[in-house]
Amino acid sequence: MRFYQVEPTLENYWRGIILFGKNVASYKFALAHALYEVKRDGSDLILLEDLAVPFSQHLCRHLAQAPKQITSARSQYLDACRGFNAHEIAQDALTAATVRFGFNNVIDAFHNVNQGEIEKRFFIDERKTHKGIRLTSHFYQLTEREQYQNLMFETDARWNLVERGWAMGVSRNLIAVEHDEQNNMLFSIQNNRRITITSCRDSLNGYQKGRCFYCFAPISVEPGDARLADVDHFIPWRLRDQVQNVNGVWNLVLACKSCNRGKQGKFAHVPSLKLLQRLHDRNEYFITSHLPLRETLIRQTGGSTAKRHDFLANVWNTARVNLLHQWEPKAAGPDIF
Known part of the structure; x- marks a missing residue:
């Protein structure tokens, strides 16, 4: 793979x-x-x-x-x-x-x-x-690896997601996994009742291989760690009225503090086309990993690779028209996804 x-x-x-x-x-x-x-x-x-x-x-x-x-x-x-x-x-x-x-x-x-x-x-x-x-x-x-402690959090998060998919019968009903920004938790709705699933950080970290989405600097999901990742909206949150479901899993990434809120951070800028392709690749990992993130991404962005690519291109163009300035940080390591 x-x-x-x-x-x-x-x-x-x-x-x-x-x-x-x-x-x-x-x-x-x-x-x-x-x-x-x-x-x-x-x-x-x-x-x-x-x-x-x-x-x-x-x-x-x-x-x-x-x-x-x-x-x-x-x-x-x-x-x-x-x-x-x-x-x-x-x-x-x-x-x-x-x-x-x-x-x-x-x-x-x-x-x-x-x-x-x-x-x-x-x-x-x-x-x-x-x-x-x-x-x-x-x-x-x-x-002995630097990422070993993260793996424990990631395993439990993946377990929580899989059992939630089974509980909701994803073969019969596509799941919508959503993000609680205040608590940084993923949740779903069943029978008009909100059900908390698992930590957003723990769920996303493995797909980013324990690195900042933007610069590839090492990050952590362990509470209290100096390198604890921020959950960031790739397409900035301020465009929530122009971009559909900007709080969806498709648009959530983990970022180091420098990229998210440092002096040269992203803030309300539009990530570059190179970073947009990286988001597409990361989202395709969600698709490959099956339930329930697969079902969530299909529901949010499209039922084929081509449709999902077009969806991201369209929202990126909307962001570029509204925000004008593109952004890309200096890489802290080689491309790894």
């Missing part, structure tokens, strides 16, 4: 798994979180019974808020998780059920993206020989 071929770093291979892998169950996200948290005690072999505790805890946490965690009608393993949440079984019983049923497919499928396996493996399946998985050097190197 172009996403990680343009910048083939370990964190972008990992993001490829989280953002673009096929989702028929949420187990992939639970496994990612378990790998973030599992105690390694100096050994690269992780027994399934040790992996099962954080894996099941994350699934139970999400299951309590979002009952649909799989596309199939029934799951014996999720029944065990529901039993744990209802205090009908203890942690030991849940751990045993997790070892027996929870990893059956997810370990095999974890590294598969777009019907093929990515080039970098983060663990090796040794269930038959050692009753666990063995972490590779790629995983250990990943934990």
Whole structure:
């Protein structure tokens, strides 16, 4: 995939798994979180019974808020998780059920993206020989990367988005994911009721590979971090009366503080045509990642690549006529998306 071929770093291979892998169950996200948290005690072999505790805890946490965690009608393993949440079984019983049923497919499928396996493996399946998985050097190197902390936030945000898509039945009804500017949260409307989904920063960061949309400087989504990203409107908010749905996901990007509100920042200027093409490419990543951002972008900007390109060209021309001045910052790194 172009996403990680343009910048083939370990964190972008990992993001490829989280953002673009096929989702028929949420187990992939639970496994990612378990790998973030599992105690390694100096050994690269992780027994399934040790992996099962954080894996099941994350699934139970999400299951309590979002009952649909799989596309199939029934799951014996999720029944065990529901039993744990209802205090009908203890942690030991849940751990045993997790070892027996929870990893059956997810370990095999974890590294598969777009019907093929990515080039970098983060663990090796040794269930038959050692009753666990063995972490590779790629995983250990990943934990030392600058972006590693961001990956945890991105995984949970992607999980929240996927389960919201399942809950709303995107195959029957295109979802509108919208932005709450005051709280920087994404939300949707169901039965005339507003439902908060997840952090806007956490949702967008992975698709930008942890970099400022405009200059590619490193950014963070961790609260309190000095490099915490700003959520910016690519087409300035002041044109909300001239541009349709200027607060839509299609128009939201993460920016460093310098680009968003520094002395040479964008403010009410029109981003250059080069940056407009970058927005189109970023939005096509949304399309590739499937529900619900795919459905949102189709609804907001068009049902084909050509229509989405024309939509952006039209709103850019409207912005140029109204605001006149174009803007593009000095790059802090090479183009990565």
